Amino acid sequence: MDSWLYYFPQLLSSGITIGAIYALVGLGFVTISRASQIINFAQGEFVMLGGVITFFLLNGVKLPYPFAALIAILIVILIGFMMHVLVIYPLRKASILILMMATLGASIFLSSTNGLIFGTLPKTLPPFSGEHPFRIGEIPILPQNLWVLLSTFILLIFLYLLSHRTLLGKAMEASSTDPLGADLLGISRNLMVFLAFGVSAGVGAIAGILITPLFFTNYSSGTLLGLKGFIAAVLGGWGKNSGAILGGFVLGIVESLSLVFIPSGYKDAVAFVILLLILSFRPKGILGSPYMDSRRW
């Protein structure tokens, strides 16, 4: 059991980092769900696109790093807007099964087009600052891990302010919780969903740029990441920003620590086992969900 204790802090720190990424992806899902009851299965592709487009701008066009990241985020936001206009808006009256399949189709299209344009090789970015890990006690920590945590925190505050302190956020929430009431108040629901897609695509792209220096980003890595982000959002409490953050960290840490007990190949199944457990015993998540009080799911 000596090795167990030796690896524990390292696994914990990597779990916290990957948990922050899951939290960011989950925040993207929650942002859309706060404006309408749509779940966008192409959220993971936004993450992947953020990383890959930054890589292209940095190495192909030779832009400076911050500039490349900013333009990549803008491009992904544009893709999010286009996805709403071309896929979600024509299907705004369809059943959720149709919407789900359409976003899965968009996900297939985005990932395969990406593989076609930018190549199928895994890509990586240079870290934001410093490649050498520094030590806190015995634990080596990469500076990039701190960047991830800091950005997650800033984004959480930004999303909190957006949804609780601005009229736009209130309008978004109204169009989700009470569509008829929102219509009567003159809130354009389609516009709200449109904006929410932009915000969630932006959050996804930032997550992608943060994750690419740590893990390799491939054209097909988006789907699994998107699913795990969704699981994080469900685990913490569907429809809550804080729930997505908490669920992301819990999921990341549990998944990382599970490496101690089971072979590493089974790591991907851990998230889904957690999902099945939480859905059968407490479907509204750890913190509870605002959408599941009145209805039985």
Place this chain on the structure above:
Amino acid sequence: MVETKKNEFRKRDFFYLVPLWLISLMAPDPYLYHKKGFKKKDFFYLGVLVLAPLIWSDSHFHHLMVLAGIYATLALGLSLFMGYAGQISLGHAAFFGIGAYTTAILTTRYAIPTFLAFWASALSAAVIASLIGRSILKLKGYFLALATLGFGEIFLVIVRESTDFTGGVIGIFGIPWFSVMGFSFDTYLKQYYLTWGVLTGLFIFSKNLVRSKVGRSLLAVAASEDAASSVGINVPWIKLESFVLGAAFSGLAGSLFACVMSTANPEAFSLGFTVLIVMMVILGGMGNLYGPIAGAILLTWVMDILSKYQEYSLPIYGVILILLLVFFPDGIGTRLNVRLIYLIGYWAKKKKRDVGKL
């Protein structure tokens, strides 16, 4: 004379006319529930099925139709669960995989005849479905979809990682042809008759099921669970029943798939395959048993045509999926049928108006 609604007849309707005419010749009418179960049209379809491979004796066509038959079996089971009971499942590829792997392991490791392995596949898929169904089927909507999807992913991970049992990523090779009493289905033509024979049997079973008390309860559950339970339908039990039935169909399809392709590897049962199967059910039209079969044939052909374009096939496939969903969200046949009924009504009214004018 006052001109009333000017845009009753849209120019677009001219484009519908030719397919409408073709479909009205062949398509079963999903709205005529009160009619007898099997009609002349069914025998016409059966005749076409028996004769088609003999007239068009091209081995590529035979192979495609074998695949289409297998997918249609799977889509038929899924249609009972999604179209009739109104639930969502993104995990039926896993049951397909369970069927395929049961057959593969039983025939290659334990030398059990394929005919027995065929039934064992359905049984294993059904048993696993009944084990997980109890807790999963409490959920609704997105969460049901997510839970079934999670089950599918867990299945994939287990298959990939337990190398000595399932062969890992490489899979299992050398599964023998399907054989009954020493008669081996070793050519595409024989396999065609095998798969479509199995499909016909399952189709007759599901058609009778839909007209039985269970089938009516499925429709009631899809319409409203509260109303269904208030008239004494055991809602969880009915949902579980359709889930297990769908899984058993998938297991049979998977067993046939393993025998026909003679391999079983995990890449065949991924999320992309689930999307394909669910699209078959949606395009055929929910709550219609002929639909999934037509959808399966259509999409198998589309996939075959797309595979010629190599690396461009997946982007085109994604675009086709989205376009089909945007323009035919309730199935191709249903949408065209609605237009047909509208047009017939329009022409009838026009005749009456013309009479009134004179």
